[in-house]
Amino acid sequence: MAIVTVGELMDRARDFELRLEVYYAEIRDRSKDNGVRLLTYYLARHRRHQEQALAGLDPDRVGHVRMVELKFDAPFDLDAGRQMPYAPPETIQGDELIEMAVGHDRELVSLYRSVLVQPVGDDARTVLEALIRVEERDMVMLKKMQAMHYF
Amino acid sequence: MIYLIAILVIGGLFVSLAILLLVAERYLVRYGPCAVGINEGSSVLKVQGGGTLLAALYENKVFIPSACGGKGSCGYCKVMVVAGGGPILPTETPFLNRVEMRSGMRLACQVKIKQDMEIRIPEDLLNVKQYQARVSLVRELTRDIKEVEFDLLDPEAIEQRPGQYVQIQAPGPEGPVFRAYSISSPMYEKRHVQLNVRLVPGGIASTYIHGLKAGDPVVLTGAYGEFRLSEDPDREIVCVGGGCGMAPMRNIIYSLYRRWPDRSCWLFFGCRSTRDVFYLEEYRQLAKQHPNFKIVYALSDPLGPGESWDGETGFIHLAVDKKLIPGINRQAFLCGPPPMIEAVIDVLKSKGLTDAAIFYDKF
Numbered sequence: 001m002a003i004v005t006v007g008e009l010m011d012r013a014r015d016f017e018l019r020l021e022v023y024y025a026e027i028r029d030r031s032k033d034n035g036v037r038l039l040t041y042y043l044a045r046h047r048r049h050q051e052q053a054l055a056g057l058d059p060d061r062v063g064h065v066r067m068v069e070l071k072f073d074a075p076f077d078l079d080a081g082r083q084m085p086y087a088p089p090e091t092i093q094g095d096e097l098i099e100m101a102v103g104h105d106r107e108l109v110s111l112y113r114s115v116l117v118q119p120v121g122d123d124a125r126t127v128l129e130a131l132i133r134v135e136e137r138d139m140v141m142l143k144k145m146q147a148m149h150y151f
Numbered sequence: 152m153i154y155l156i157a158i159l160v161i162g163g164l165f166v167s168l169a170i171l172l173l174v175a176e177r178y179l180v181r182y183g184p185c186a187v188g189i190n191e192g193s194s195v196l197k198v199q200g201g202g203t204l205l206a207a208l209y210e211n212k213v214f215i216p217s218a219c220g221g222k223g224s225c226g227y228c229k230v231m232v233v234a235g236g237g238p239i240l241p242t243e244t245p246f247l248n249r250v251e252m253r254s255g256m257r258l259a260c261q262v263k264i265k266q267d268m269e270i271r272i273p274e275d276l277l278n279v280k281q282y283q284a285r286v287s288l289v290r291e292l293t294r295d296i297k298e299v300e301f302d303l304l305d306p307e308a309i310e311q312r313p314g315q316y317v318q319i320q321a322p323g324p325e326g327p328v329f330r331a332y333s334i335s336s337p338m339y340e341k342r343h344v345q346l347n348v349r350l351v352p353g354g355i356a357s358t359y360i361h362g363l364k365a366g367d368p369v370v371l372t373g374a375y376g377e378f379r380l381s382e383d384p385d386r387e388i389v390c391v392g393g394g395c396g397m398a399p400m401r402n403i404i405y406s407l408y409r410r411w412p413d414r415s416c417w418l419f420f421g422c423r424s425t426r427d428v429f430y431l432e433e434y435r436q437l438a439k440q441h442p443n444f445k446i447v448y449a450l451s452d453p454l455g456p457g458e459s460w461d462g463e464t465g466f467i468h469l470a471v472d473k474k475l476i477p478g479i480n481r482q483a484f485l486c487g488p489p490p491m492i493e494a495v496i497d498v499l500k501s502k503g504l505t506d507a508a509i510f511y512d513k514f
Contacts, residue, residue, distance in 0.1 A: 034466055035451060042490030056248050126241040133245035137226075141489065144514070147351045149423065150394045150488045 314378025393487025421467025
């Protein structure tokens with residue numbers, strides 16, 4: 001079995017975020033609902049959580065962490081979020097969108113946690129915990145928006 | 152079976168060691184009295200080492216904003232630690248960017264006092280006080296927003312700037328929690344504080360506040376916040392609120408017209424339906440006294456059967472785009488959900504406003 005590094009998993013997560021950007025932009029362009037368009041405009045602009053989390057860390061340290069080899073691969077389906085049973089882009093509602101975005105954050109948290117349970121060392125733990133926190137903060141913010149019924 | 156026993160033994164050893172370390176730190180490690188210097192010696196606090204910086208500041212009546220009560224999950228309690236703070240902890244890094252880290256910014260709730268320290272905090276925070284207050288009025292504004300007024304008892308008066316907020320202490324399942332609410336009463340009403348509070352399903356603080364009735368005691372701290380109204384009377388003010396983001400706007404508008412009765416000011420307010428509209432009639436009365444006050448409410452949902460509406464429709468950033476002509480010297484204050492704020496900022500920039508002229512509060 002090929003050896004997987006933390007960096008490879010981070011790249012998978014980053015690819016997932018980039019795909020989500022495109023996906024939300026697609027909904028924004030196809031939806032007739034102004035609330036959904038406003039929301040997806042925002043979501044498409046704020047999916048680069050990994051970039052945000054790593055911005056506060058020393059690049060050398062992150063580079064070192066990326067090289068850490070994992071004992072087990074962490075299963076992560078890049079299309080998982082997009083295959084959720086939600087309405088098509090033309091008819092999707094704001095609430096469903098927020099649920100979807102929370103689901104995507106949760107997917108990433110679960111990916112990072114699956115790495116954290118392996119013996120990866122303190123530096124990698126720091127990086128992964130930073131990544132998890134950014135996702136968790138986003139989930140809190142999204143749930144708050146949902147509770148406010150603005151969209 | 153042997154593996155299970157091995158796991159249990161090793162696990163038990165780790166747990167025992169962790170407990171031992173915690174007990175040792177609690178009872179054996181004595182950091183003794185430490186000095187926390189604030190703002191290059193403008194004041195020095197004598198505190199017992201071992202606790203967090205946030206708790207020590209709080210005990211000495213220096214109230215740093217914190218929404219999570221010191222659990223390291225809100226990232227509000229940032230202070231600059233010049234000396235004695237030790238290394239940045241992993242629990243802090245998600246809340247600090249690289250520039251902040253280099254400048255010594257830390258989360259006060261995560262920094263333990265183990266030696267003398269020197270910190271820097273904004274002067275404004277040194278004026279923040281804790282207030283014992285009593286509910287004097289509760290009024291329903293919409294199906295889920297209440298106006299709640301508190302009489303201040305000790306101290307009896309608050310100094311605040313339009314757009315600032317207070318933190319309400321609410322009882323939570325794991326101890327008190329603190330939540331920020333913008334002050335809706337104008338700055339010249341010093342003896343009470345009024346808030347607009349939307350009930351968030353499952354929200355600890357909003358549920359607590361919605362359950363309050365006249366006469367109930369409340370503890371709050373304040374005033375906090377960076378909003379600063381321009382002193383230039385020729386500068387037009389633009390207030391944009393969405394959802395329940397009306398409170399700071401109300402404070403700004405009333406404070407503004409008390410001081411500059413002829414000043415030009417726009418109020419844009421976005422909500423979903425006629426059921427969510429509030430303060431409109433009150434503002435219309437105010438506009439009769441101040442002709443340069445312009446009010447634009449917009450509904451984003453289609454009208455229901457039997458509903459009538461003579462205002463704008465669609466999202467509020469579209470109304471801002473439609474009504475404001477570019478090239479006028481303006482300052483803007485925004486309060487509402489993040490997507491609304493970002494859309495409005497884009498519109499305002501297209502009208503010529505710079506970042507420095509736009510204050511916002513995303514909730």
